[in-house]
Amino acid sequence: MYLFYAPNIKETLTLPEEESGHCVQVLRRTAGDEILVTDGAGQLYRCTITNPHRKHCELKIDQVETPTPLHEGFIRICVAPTKNIDRLEWCIEKCVEMGVDEIIPILCDHSERKTINHERLQKILVSAAKQSLKTRFPVLQPLTRMTDLQVEGDKFIAHCIEGYEPSDHKYALQQRIVRGHETTVLIGAEGDFSPPEVEWALANGYVPVSLGAARLRTETAAMVACHTAVLVNE
Secondary structure (H helix, E strand, C coil), rough: CCECCCCCCCCCEEEEEEHHHHHHHHCCCCCEEEEEECEECCEEEEEEECCCCCCCCCCEEEEEEECCCCCCCCEEEEEECCCCCCHHHHHHHHHHCCCCCCCEECCCCCCCCCCCCCHHHHHHHHHHHHHHCCCCCCCCCCCCHHCCCCCCCEEECCCCCCCCCCHCCCCHHHHHCCCCEEEEECCCCCCCCCHHHHHHHHCCCCCEEEECCCCCCHHHHHHHHHHHHHHHHH
16 A cells, blocks of 8 residues: 655644645545555554545544564664765665665765755655655755764774774674664765775774675665665664
């Protein structure tokens, strides 16, 4: 069943205009039909359509549920926007489907893209969350300079520069993630992190990790990190 999104749900519910149009004009739902709605904050509403208007579809709430989270802990991916914005959009879509809790686009020394369209990325996030039947939507933060990050929990950096760790050794990410913990993984730009950025990360408690032997694109690395964290926490 298709999942609709309506923030600020009250006892009587009206779908936002875009959701109303999709429900009534595209999916041809009509009065008496049952649909699922989420507030994006973890609640699932089983509703009946009472007024199938294409701009303000009105519903009656029949039942409220709080589905069990799909994984433990909290997963945060901080990724530098790619030069080709399509790659970042695809990355966000897939990370949402897998179960990321927060995405922070980060500005790095080697970033070729220094701006993002936050509104468009938010729409992609919401669409992916609905399509994968998520009732708790991840948070998309504004573009933030990497060295301005302030996060808690277990922190990791996946870089490709040699010589910044004891014995020049990085553990596999899956070996360092602790089930149920808050987890943050930094993924750099296409040119990788700069040496000063790696030094900053290590000085601020980030543990260097490996995502495998293969050299990965930025968006692929972000998805591998997300999927690894989700699997450990399921």
